[in-house]
Amino acid sequence: MKPFGYVRAATVEEAAEALAARPGARCLGGGTNLVDLMKLGVERPDVLVDVGRLPLDTVEELPDGSVRAGATVRNSDLAAHPLVRDRYPALSQALLAGASGQLRNAATTGGNLLQRTRCPHFQDLSKPCNKRAPGSGCGAREGTHRDHAVLGHSEHCIATHPSDMAVALAALDARVELYGGQGARAVPADRFHRLPGDHPERDTVIRPGELITGVVLPAATAALPSAYRKARDRASYAFALASVAAVLDTADDGTVAHVGLAFGALAHKPWRAERAETALRGAPATPDSFARAVDLELEAARPLRDNGYKVPLARNLAVDVLTRLAPPVRPARHLTEDS
Amino acid sequence: MTGTGTALGAPAVRREGRRKVTGGARYAAEHPLADRVHARPVPATVARGRVTAVDTAAALALPGVLAVLTHENAPRLAEPDDPTLAVLQDPGVPHRGWYVALAVARTPEEARAAAAAVRVEYAVEEHDVTLTADHPEAYEPETANAGYPARREYGDPDGAFASAPVRVDVTYRVPPLHNHPMEPHASTARWEGDRLLVHTSSQGGTAVRATLAALFGLPEDRITVDTAHVGGGFGSKGTPRPDVVLAVMAARETGRPVTVALPRRHLPAVVGHRAPTLHRLRLAAGADGRLTGLTHEIVTHSSRVKEFVEQAAVPARVMYAAPSSRTLHRVVRLDVPTPSWMRAPGECPGMYALESAVDELATALGTDPVELRVLNEPEREPDSGKPFSSRHLTECLREGARRFGWDRRDPRPRSRAEGPLLVGTGVAAATYPVLVRPSTAEARALPDGTFVVRVNATDIGTGARTVLAQVAADTLGVPLERVRTEIGDSDLPPASLAGGSSGTASWGWAVHDACTRLTGRLGGLTGRLPDEGISARADTAGRADADSPYARHAFGAHFAEVTVDSVTGEVRVRRMLGVFAAGRILNARTARSQFIGGMTMGLGMALTEGSTMDPAFGDFTESDLASYHVPAHADVPAVEAHWIDEDDTRLNPMGSKGIGEIGNVGSAAAIGNAVHHATGVRFRELPLTPDKVLAGLSGPAPAPTSGRDG
Known part of the structure; x- marks a missing residue:
């Protein structure tokens, strides 16, 4: 096996230094993805920088009313935290829709954002993959790709990002906080992951030597109605076929005052539905206008041979979640058994 | 008794x-013998061709590496009965994943690194891994698995079909499936002088001993095979697999005890799978519902390594009275991994198709599907003409219907909704032969x-x-x-x-x-x-294997209730109920566990399980338990198993029939039939995942009687 170094960082600065010192260094959080990929030979780090003991394991309210979750907060703890459950239900729901209880107990906030695609060609060293081995080609395009991207893919890569949590963060206008040699910075959650373009080997905008220190959920979306919904092949422990996170605030006149909408499993990143959001602002919060806006968004979809189902699936999910979040325009008959 | x-x-x-x-x-890989070392096989990375060169220098230079075996230096084996065991004997690559080398090292990690460092060059040939019903190379074999004739025909099935007032002519597709036991295949071998001791994860140690004796030219009394505990097999460990042969080879070459524990990702290619089956069913019936003709034809695949023909049309020879019948198997040899036994081979996919078609016939007739089955109960086994030693299918159907509350069912498809959820119920019969x-x-x-x-x-x-x-x-x-x-x-x-x-x-x-x-x-x-x-x-030789003048089978009936989410196409089972007639039940606790386990496997087959043959690369895409979806706890709702006590003296001294597989047979059809009842749409390709179901729901289907928004 390939030997690797191990550094346990006590401070964020120490972790950043260790990461900067060796280009082949990787942060070790819960290890639920990185260690698997090391066994497969996909990840071959020189050094593991164990960030598990960094003082980043709390969820706290900041003076401006926003909520900060540290990078090493476990997914299960984040999902269960009262501030998250009460103010950002979409995030709690997204976390609980991911993986299994055991994995959520180990996985961290930062690790969740940095998990790699589940594309089977990426995981198989015997196959071409531009993300794993730039320039080798994309095995999925001609191979099996039922689970792959319909939006924003490039000729080099059709992989999707597997996170549920990241989709909710994007819809909630969260920020990802980073620290590196040049100091601290924050990136909007929906800009943290990137589209593959010519460089599918880059999943995110994180710079060499930077680590994630936390995510901040803004006061602006706190306590707005929000929800996450995921369609999958089995009831638990399955990645999304498509998912949607939505935040919706309606004015007294029944029009949309605020909307945040993001799709999961459709693209190389959580897909922020900006066209749909623009179309919806000020529009009536009705199923018809939701459907029109979502269709507008999904016009950009470019399904491949085997994944065309994702477009109507995503549409149905988005219209359903937005409709549930909107105040009832008539008695909510769909909630009763004999509607 | x-x-x-x-x-x-x-x-x-x-x-x-x-x-x-x-x-x-202790399981096979868990015997901490002194000096034990570990071996890791190297799978071929091409779908068809042959090895032209193997460079082992880099692997041998790694720390802890003891040996790298290839077809050039591995011990010669006698020709095995099962050609999948002829590992490292020649440079041929019949499918992707076929083993081309074996790295032996002190630790599993060192062996894995060494396996990764072996450089193999291939002469690659074009591959064909795609099964189609009209594949030009499809042929009719002499026999299907278990020695069943590939074709049986009586009466005038084509004439019966042409002249029938009520007809069903449908096709179904069951994908490749994998056994994926919790414990991957593993073996530990050691030589003590001229004695060979093997710990292996196998469903039958006596056969492992005989196989190793033949392959390595040893008398059986110098081999001991320990199979004390086996972490599931479901058919994939029914016969010896390459792991045990490789472990013995490596132990002989290195003089050390060797463990070969196959990684999960290797299993899809080297330990067998249920071959995909394409079914065509033609049912002909009178207006009274009595079958006049039954034709079940299947096409399946096997590998270039050996012919293995899933005997999926065989249960149609047992189930229903029809004066004319044809049951036929055809197979295409492709550049795919070799299929093998899995969870009620033959009966499981065959009864999915047959029992779905019977449900379609009930719909076409406007008859209750329980009553249609009862109406077509045969007096004797239709194909052989033998009397049944016991057959209580009708009792299973009636008892199941009573317990399930079948009489409260509105038979109209898509007649029940709860908000966005379409709700339906379905029934199917089960049969499995009594083997001894x-x-x-x-x-x-x-x-x-x-x-x-x-x-x-x-x-x-x-x-x-x-x-x-x-x-x-x-x-x-x-x-x-x-x-x-x-x-x-x-x-x-x-x-x-x-x-x-x-x-x-x-x-x-x-x-x-x-x-x-x-x-x-x-x-x-x-x-x-x-x-x-x-x-x-x-x-018991001469008695247990004596021909019986009776047709001996277990029977059963499955009932299922499902919900289909009209937003996502997600199908979930709410409850399953099975009633079985399987002779005398010898242990109520472990029997219930087996029945429920079989029903859960049927749930997986219906809704979640399936392997995808990658057309470009020739391997199965799903190679771990994150992507090959066996049901999770959240998928498995209230599952009830009941049985009818049978007093059958024509079986064995205990009066028992096998119970390991009957719970599996037919359960997928009951779920599929419930999905039709819920949606009004016939889905004829498993598994019923959201991609397929949503497409069906948005296709030409009856309008919902009750929709999401009322």
Whole structure:
């Protein structure tokens, strides 16, 4: 096996230094993805920088009313935290829709954002993959790709990002906080992951030597109605076929005052539905206008041979979640058994 | 039954349960022998071709590496009966994933690194891995699996179909499926002088011993095969697999004990799979619902390595009275991994298709599907003309309908909705043959008043130790706790494998006979027994495998209730209920567990499980338990299993039929039929995942009687 170094960082600065010192260094959080990929030979780090003991394991309210979750907060703890459950239900729901209880107990906030695609060609060293081995080609395009991207893919890569949590963060206008040699910075959650373009080997905008220190959920979306919904092949422990996170605030006149909408499993990143959001602002919060806006968004979809189902699936999910979040325009008959 | 005891039928607790849950039970890869080393196979990375060069220098230079075996330097084997065991014998690559080298090193990690460092060059040929119903290379084999004739025909099936007032002509597709036992295939081998000792995860140690003896040219009495604990097999460990051959080879080459524990990702290519089956069913019926013709034709694939033909049209020869019938298997040899036995081979995919088609016929007739099945019950087995030793399918259907509340069902499709959820119920029948094989066993009475039963049976998680003790206690007329069972060791009296739902009947018969003889011997004795006790042995050859004048099968009925989410196409099962007629149930606890397990496998087959043959690369895409979706707990709702006591004296001394697979057969059809009832749409390709279901729901289907928004 390939030997690797191990550094346990006590401070964020120490972790950043260790990461900067060796280009082949990787942060070790819960290890639920990185260690698997090391066994497969996909990840071959020189050094593991164990960030598990960094003082980043709390969820706290900041003076401006926003909520900060540290990078090493476990997914299960984040999902269960009262501030998250009460103010950002979409995030709690997204976390609980991911993986299994055991994995959520180990996985961290930062690790969740940095998990790699589940594309089977990426995981198989015997196959071409531009993300794993730039320039080798994309095995999925001609191979099996039922689970792959319909939006924003490039000729080099059709992989999707597997996170549920990241989709909710994007819809909630969260920020990802980073620290590196040049100091601290924050990136909007929906800009943290990137589209593959010519460089599918880059999943995110994180710079060499930077680590994630936390995510901040803004006061602006706190306590707005929000929800996450995921369609999958089995009831638990399955990645999304498509998912949607939505935040919706309606004015007294029944029009949309605020909307945040993001799709999961459709693209190389959580897909922020900006066209749909623009179309919806000020529009009536009705199923018809939701459907029109979502269709507008999904016009950009470019399904491949085997994944065309994702477009109507995503549409149905988005219209359903937005409709549930909107105040009832008539008695909510769909909630009763004999509607 | 000659016994006077009361142990049989009791819900006795599994004897090795505590050892298993506390980690005390050792599995094949868990024997920490001194000097043990580890070997890791190297799979081929092309779908068809041959190895032109293997460079092992880099691998051999890595720390801890002892050897790298290839077709150029591996020990020569005698030609095996099963060509999938001819590993590292020639440069041919019949499919992607075929083993082309084996790296041996001190630790599993070092062996993995060494395997990754082996450089293999290939001459690549074009591959064909795509099964189609009209594939030009499809042919009709002589026999399907288990020796069944590939074709059976009587009456005038085409004429019956052409002239029938009511007809169903439909196709179904069952994808490749994988067994994926919890414990991946593993073997540990060591040589002690000229003796070979093997710990292996297999459903039958006697056959492993015979196979190794033939391959390595050894007398059987110099080989001991230990199969004490097996972490599931579901058919994939029914016969020896490459792991045990490679372990023995590597142990011979290195002079060290060697463990080969296959990584999960290798399993799809090297331990077998259920081959995909394309079904065409033609049912012809009179207006009264009586079948006049039944045609079931299947096309399946096998590998270039050997012919293996899933016997999926066979259950149609058993199920329904029809004066004209054709059942036919065709196979295409492709550049795919070799298929093998899996969870009710033949019956499981065959009955999915047949029982779905019967449901379609009920719809076409406007008849209740329970009543349609009862109406078409045969007097004798349709294909053979033999009388049934016992057949209580009607009773299973009626009892199941009563318990399930079938009479409250509105038969109209898409007639029930709860908000966005479409709700439906379905029924299907089950059948599985009674298989029994010759076995030997020994029973010994000890001076302390206890008894030992010895038989090389295998416990694959089903409770063999426990139920064989029950058979013995019952025959001997002694309390269960006075009987100990020794199984899972080839030095014990030889016995058949745990497969085809035949284990308990086969081993139990030998145990019963040995105990009966022992009772006879003890009856003539007075005074204290000698220290070594008194023993008796039995061999059921010639009786267990004798032809029966009766058609012997277990039967059952499945009922299922599902919800179909009209937003996402997600299908979830709410409840499943099965009623089985499987002879005498010998242990109520472990039997229920097997029935429920089989039904859960059917749930997986219906909704979540499927392997995708990658057309570009020639391998199965799903290679881990994150992507190959066996049902998770959240998928498995209320599952109930019941049974009807059958008193059938034409089976074996216990009066039992196999129960390992009947729970699986038909359960996928019941779920599929419930999905049709819920949605009004026939989905004819498994699994019923959201991609397919949503497409069907948005296609030309009846408008919902009740929609999401009222």
